[in-house]
Amino acid sequence: xxxxAPARAAVLLDPxxxxxxxxxQVCDAESVSGGEGALADAxxxxxxxxxxxxxxxxxxxxxARTRAGRPERVVLAGHLDTVPLTDPPNLPVRRELVxxxxxxxAGRGTVDMKGGVAVQLAVARAAAAAGGAPTxxxxxxxxxxxxxxxxxxxxxxxxxxxREWLDGDFAILLExxxxxxxxxxxxxxxxxxxxxxxAAHTARAWRGSNAIHAAGQVLARLAAYEPAHVEVEGLxxxxxxxxxxxxxxxxxxxxxxxCTVTVNYRxxxxxxxxxxxxxxxxxxxxxxxxxxxxxxxxxxxxxxxAAAAFCEVVGTPPAPKYGWTDVARFSALxxxxxxxxxxxxxxxxxxxxxxxxxxxxxxxxxxxxxxxxAAPSExxx
Amino acid sequence: xxxxAPARAAVLLDPxxxxxxxxxQVCDAESVSGGEGALADAxxxxxxxxxxxxxxxxxxxxxARTRAGRPERVVLAGHLDTVPLTDPPNLPVRRELVxxxxxxxAGRGTVDMKGGVAVQLAVARAAAAAGGAPTxxxxxxxxxxxxxxxxxxxxxxxxxxxREWLDGDFAILLExxxxxxxxxxxxxxxxxxxxxxxAAHTARAWRGSNAIHAAGQVLARLAAYEPAHVEVEGLxxxxxxxxxxxxxxxxxxxxxxxCTVTVNYRxxxxxxxxxxxxxxxxxxxxxxxxxxxxxxxxxxxxxxxAAAAFCEVVGTPPAPKYGWTDVARFSALxxxxxxxxxxxxxxxxxxxxxxxxxxxxxxxxxxxxxxxxAAPSExxx
Numbered sequence: 107x108x109x110x111a112p113a114r115a116a117v118l119l120d121p122x123x124x125x126x127x128x129x130x131q132v133c134d135a136e137s138v139s140g141g142e143g144a145l146a147d148a149x150x151x152x153x154x155x156x157x158x159x160x161x162x163x164x165x166x167x168x169x170a171r172t173r174a175g176r177p178e179r180v181v182l183a184g185h186l187d188t189v190p191l192t193d194p195p196n197l198p199v200r201r202e203l204v205x206x207x208x209x210x211x212a213g214r215g216t217v218d219m220k221g222g223v224a225v226q227l228a229v230a231r232a233a234a235a236a237g238g239a240p241t242x243x244x245x246x247x248x249x250x251x252x253x254x255x256x257x258x259x260x261x262x263x264x265x266x267x268x269r270e271w272l273d274g275d276f277a278i279l280l281e282x283x284x285x286x287x288x289x290x291x292x293x294x295x296x297x298x299x300x301x302x303x304x305a306a307h308t309a310r311a312w313r314g315s316n317a318i319h320a321a322g323q324v325l326a327r328l329a330a331y332e333p334a335h336v337e338v339e340g341l342x343x344x345x346x347x348x349x350x351x352x353x354x355x356x357x358x359x360x361x362x363x364x365c366t367v368t369v370n371y372r373x374x375x376x377x378x379x380x381x382x383x384x385x386x387x388x389x390x391x392x393x394x395x396x397x398x399x400x401x402x403x404x405x406x407x408x409x410x411x412a413a414a415a416f417c418e419v420v421g422t423p424p425a426p427k428y429g430w431t432d433v434a435r436f437s438a439l440x441x442x443x444x445x446x447x448x449x450x451x452x453x454x455x456x457x458x459x460x461x462x463x464x465x466x467x468x469x470x471x472x473x474x475x476x477x478x479x480a481a482p483s484e485x486x487x
Numbered sequence: 488x489x490x491x492a493p494a495r496a497a498v499l500l501d502p503x504x505x506x507x508x509x510x511x512q513v514c515d516a517e518s519v520s521g522g523e524g525a526l527a528d529a530x531x532x533x534x535x536x537x538x539x540x541x542x543x544x545x546x547x548x549x550x551a552r553t554r555a556g557r558p559e560r561v562v563l564a565g566h567l568d569t570v571p572l573t574d575p576p577n578l579p580v581r582r583e584l585v586x587x588x589x590x591x592x593a594g595r596g597t598v599d600m601k602g603g604v605a606v607q608l609a610v611a612r613a614a615a616a617a618g619g620a621p622t623x624x625x626x627x628x629x630x631x632x633x634x635x636x637x638x639x640x641x642x643x644x645x646x647x648x649x650r651e652w653l654d655g656d657f658a659i660l661l662e663x664x665x666x667x668x669x670x671x672x673x674x675x676x677x678x679x680x681x682x683x684x685x686a687a688h689t690a691r692a693w694r695g696s697n698a699i700h701a702a703g704q705v706l707a708r709l710a711a712y713e714p715a716h717v718e719v720e721g722l723x724x725x726x727x728x729x730x731x732x733x734x735x736x737x738x739x740x741x742x743x744x745x746c747t748v749t750v751n752y753r754x755x756x757x758x759x760x761x762x763x764x765x766x767x768x769x770x771x772x773x774x775x776x777x778x779x780x781x782x783x784x785x786x787x788x789x790x791x792x793a794a795a796a797f798c799e800v801v802g803t804p805p806a807p808k809y810g811w812t813d814v815a816r817f818s819a820l821x822x823x824x825x826x827x828x829x830x831x832x833x834x835x836x837x838x839x840x841x842x843x844x845x846x847x848x849x850x851x852x853x854x855x856x857x858x859x860x861a862a863p864s865e866x867x868x
Contacts, residue, residue, distance in 0.1 A: 292690065296739055308751045309673060309810035311714070311727035318730035318748070319710040325703025333692070346692035349699035350743060351736025358677055358751060361729050367699070370689045370739060429690035 117148035119227065121155060125470045126211070126463050129224035133199045133215040139187040139258075142166040142250040146186060149248050152227055158234035159246070162271055166250035167260040169271045170230060172239035178412055179243040180477065181274035181441065182229060183432070184222045184281075185252035185260070188215040192457045204460065212460035217449030221461045222280025223248065225448065225469045232474050240478055242412070245274055252432065256401070261432050265439055276412040277436040278473075282449030285465045285472075287420050288427035289341050289406025289444045291434055295371040295382050296350075296399040299324050299390055305356065305363040314361035318354045321365040324393055325349060328369065331389060336374035339406050341426040343374035347389070368398075372428070375403030375437070404434040407442020419476040420446070446472075498529035500608065502536060506851045507582075507592065507844050510605035514580045514596040520568040520639075523547040523631040527567060530608070530629050537612055539619035540627070543652055547631035548641040550652045551611060553620035559793055560624040561858065562655035562822065563610060564813070565603045565662075566633035566641070569596040573838045585841065593841035598830030602842045603661025604629065606829065606850045613855050621859055623793070626655055633813065637782075642813050646820060657793040658817040659854075663830030666846045666853075668801050669808035670722050670787025670825045672815055676752045676763050677731075677780040680705050680771055686737065686744040695742035699735045702746040705774055706730060709750065712770060717755030720787050722807040724755035728770070749779075753809070756784035756818070785815040788823020800857040801827070827853075 117135040119128060135145040146166040153170035154161050162169040166186065191197055191214050199213035211221070230246050233239065249260030256262065264271055301321045306314025333345040347369060354365030369390075373382040379400040387395055407413055408424055417424050424444070427433065429451075433443035448465035498516040500509065516526040527547040534551035535542050543550040547567065572578055572595050580594035592602070611627050614620065630641030637643065645652055682702045687695025714726040728750060735746030750771075754763040760781040768776055788794055789805055798805050805825070808814065810832075814824035829846035 294690075294740075307810065308727055308729050308731060309675075309753055311729050311753070312725065316710075316729055318733050319706055321733070322703050322706025322710050325700055326707060329697075329700040329703050344691075344693065346689055348689050348692050348697055348742050349736075350689060350739050350741060352699050352702070352733050352746065353736075355730075355732025355734075355749065358731050358749065359675075360731060362731060365733065368736065368739065372690055372692070429688065 114144040117144045119148045119152045121152065125224050125228040125466055128227055129211055129216065129221050129466055130199045130201070132220040132224050133211070133213055134197060136191065136197055137186050137188060138190050139251050139254045142186045146248065146250065149186065149227070153230060153246065156231055156234035158238035159230070162268070164264060164268055165260065167264055168248045169245060171245040172243045174239035174243055176239055176241065176243040179245060179274045180412060181245045181247060181272065181277035181436070182226050182473070183247035183249070183261070183277060183279050184219050184226055185249050186223060187250055187253050188218065188220070189253050189455050196457060196459065207462055209463040210460040211463060212458065214459055216461040217282045217459045218454035219281055219447060219449070221449050221466045222282070222447035225280055225466065225473060228470050229473045229477065232478060236478050242477065244477070247272065261435050265435060269439065272436070272439055272441065274441045276407065276410055277433070277441045277443035279431060279433050279436070279443055279445050280447035281431050281445045282447050282451045282454055283445050284450050285448060285468050286422055287417055287424035287444050287446050289408050289424050290338065290375045290404040290437070291427040291429060291431050292343055292345065292372045292374055293377065293379060293382055293403030293434070294401050294430050295373065295379065295386065295397060297369050297386060297395050297397045299367045299369060300394045300396070301365050303361065303363045306361045308359045308361055311361050317362050317365040321352065321354065321367055324367050324390065327390060334374065336376045338374055338376045339408050341406050341408070341424060343426045344428060345374055346372040373403060375405045378402060401430055402434055402438060403430070404437030404443060406444060408444070410442055413442065413444065416476050419472050495525040498525045500529045500533045502533065506605050506609040506847055509608055510592055510597065510602050510847055511580045511582070513601040513605050514592070514594055515578060517572065517578055518567050518569060519571050520632050520635045523567045527629065527631065530567065533608055534611060534627065537615035539615035540611070543649070545645060545649055546641065548645055549629045550626060552626040553624050555620035555624055557620055557622065557624040560626060560655045561793060562626045562628060562653065562658035562817070563607050563854070564628035564630070564642070564658060564660050565600050565607055566630050567604060568631055568634050569599065569601070570634050570836050577838060577840065588843055590844040591841040592844060593839065595840055597842040598663045598840050599835035600662055600828060600830070602830050602847045603663070603828035606661055606847065606854065609851050610854045610858065613859060617859050623858065625858070628653065642816050646816060650820065653817070653820055653822065655822045657788065657791055658814070658822045658824035660812060660814050660817070660824055660826050661828035662812050662826045663828050663832045663835055664826050665831050666829060666849050667803055668798055668805035668825050668827050670789050670805050671719065671756045671785040671818070672808040672810065672812050673724055673726065673753045673755060674758065674760060674763055674784030674815070675782050675811045676754065676760065676767065676778060678750050678767060678776050678778045680748045680750060681775045681777070682746050684742065684744045687742045689740045689742055692742050698743050698746040702733065702735065702748055705748050705771065708771060715755065717757045719755055719757045720789050722787050722789070722805060724807045725809060726755055727753040754784060756786045759783060782811055783815055783819060785818030785824060787825060789825070791823060794823065794825065797857050800853050
């Protein structure tokens with residue numbers, strides 16, 4: 107006997123609902139990281155019912171793709187999970203009019219990133235109605251566990267176990283960018299910088315050597331550092347080097363023999379992780395540096411014909427993405443990727459998370475126009 | 488009915504034992520802070536039986552004094568408690584021959600400061616044999632709770648509740664000084680120095696302001712500071728200003744908005760606590776300084792005739808006491824005080840605490856000679 111799967115309420119996604127109503131339905135299917143199962147089932151059923159895709163499943167990740175043998179393949183990807191709800195819960199979604207913002211959907215996930223997931227579903231539906239892959243092959247990736255520790259990532263699991271499901275020439279990650287294209291992303295590196303001294307009673311401090319005083323030189327180095335602005339494929343990435351923690355001290359009457367500064371270096375995708383580490387070691391030359399974590403950045407890939415065409419449809423100039431996102435995972439697989447989705451990233455995870463309805467509609471319009479050469483049919487709108 | 492006092496084993500101090508044997512007996516009466524009762528009883532009985540003193544008791548503090556109306560009164564003071572024993576216990580005391588040190592008593596309390604307590608008892612006995620107060624009135628103070636939080640101090644309790652018991656023109660605290668006179672003591676002050684910034688995601692660090700980087704200027708100020716050497720009544724006190732703790736940081740991806748450096752300023756007794764605070768604020772001008780704790784130092788008082796005569800008998804030049812000791816409590820009461828006792832202060836609290844027998848005998852000889860004009864009788868030696 108295998109243990110019974112935990113019971114979960116069935117989620118229904120209306121195959122005829124417009125993208126705004128789809129956003130509402132996807133959001134109301136609560137799916138805090140680890141609880142994506144019911145929503146993944148509904149997404150899988152929605153895609154299967156479109157009849158135009160090969161639908162694959164791994165855990166709570168769903169992949170729907172065409173296999174029409176087109177010369178180019180585009181990937182649209184988004185995560186199904188959200189951060190936890192507020193207390194009282196910021197669900198179900200409310201449709202409201204907000205001064206200065208117009209009509210919004212308010213509630214957990216509207217920004218990060220179920221508006222994007224609903225756009226994926228609506229574009230998949232429109233492409234299916236147009237025969238599946240009119241100009242390019244398409245892959246829609248929906249995955250779990252993005253909002254938690256990196257090693258749990260559903261996208262990472264697919265990259266390890268089903269590398270071929272993620273094949274593509276260009277990927278769009280529908281993370282919130284308020285409808286702009288944000289290309290690539292900075293890498294991030296963390297390191298501990300330790301200074302050492304010699305403990306002594308503070309009443310006889312001259313017998314010791316103060317490791318916290320010595321850390322002052324590390325901080326001076328960081329404060330004086332001028333972070334680079336690095337142009338990569340036409341986008342200017344701003345780097346940053348910051349102390350994010352410092353700790354030292356044994357007791358109120360002891361000269362401390364050790365102090366550790368934790369630094370976070372955000373580096374442009376022009377540098378590899380190894381190059382970023384080498385640069386940091388150069389900046390902190392003479393100090394004991396222990397690198398604890400590195401995640402590579404991602405180049406924007408905007409020089410590709412597909413990307414250029416996409417940016418043209420969007421119409422506003424692309425910007426660099428400063429934060430680290432899953433575009434870096436695609437980049438690491440050799441698939442150039444950009445972020446493009448509805449919602450203001452500064453409202454992601456916020457208690458008052460909310461997304462303008464107009465941005466959801468605009469994202470759907472841009473992607474459908476780009477991929478199908480036409481706006482979505484009025485029938486579905 | 489009053490509750491029965493907790494049972495405690497009676498401690499017997501042999502009234503005829505020499506000072507080394509007395510040290511052994513005092514040490515073997517285990518008296519970790521809070522457990523001084525049995526030893527205080529024995530000290531009280533020992534002093535009463537000498538027949539020359541008014542004996543006073545407050546909690547586990549015992550005061551024995553003459554009231555002969557001499558023009559000058561000398562106080563000999565010491566604490567009865569010790570820090571906890573090691574495991575396995577470093578008691579009972581062992582009498583051993585140590586290479587390079589000669590004969591020692593080894594075990595908890597031998598240095599801090601039951602060698603000194605035994606010397607107090609031996610001097611009280613010698614003075615009683617000479618009539619109690621041949622040249623000066625004498626006060627012997629034995630107190631509890633020195634090795635724990637300052638507000639528990641038995642000496643502090645006497646100062647608050649029985650100020651007059653501590654009257655004197657000059658006090659000797661029998662803390663370990665390896666038989667040298669250590670005059671006065673430095674004061675000590677602790678303060679928190681806080682820098683503030685503005686939190687931001689490290690991916691957009693330019694929107695924030697890094698409080699840890701700002702603390703680098705505090706550390707630079709401390710590292711550049713040259714502590715003063717301050718002469719007070721012929722003794723040179725070395726000051727010290729040290730960061731003893733630093734803490735800052737919110738998360739690995741957040742520009743920190745606050746960093747706190749805890750500093751410890753050890754200041755010469757030429758400065759009052761208020762002057763020390765003013766000096767610290769001047770050194771750290773421009774930073775947010777919160778003084779959390781100040782204990783005044785103590786002037787050595789070596790200019791007094793009694794003190795000068797005492798130093799002459801000791802024979803070696805007096806030195807300043809850098810650490811804070813209870814001489815500061817006497818100083819605050821207007822009683823100049825010095826440290827003088829057997830044992831190396833660096834072995835206080837050590838697992839292998841041990842005191843040369845020769846130092847115990849020498850301290851007894853010096854104090855008896857100074858107070859009575861004669862070495863202790865051979866009969867008792």
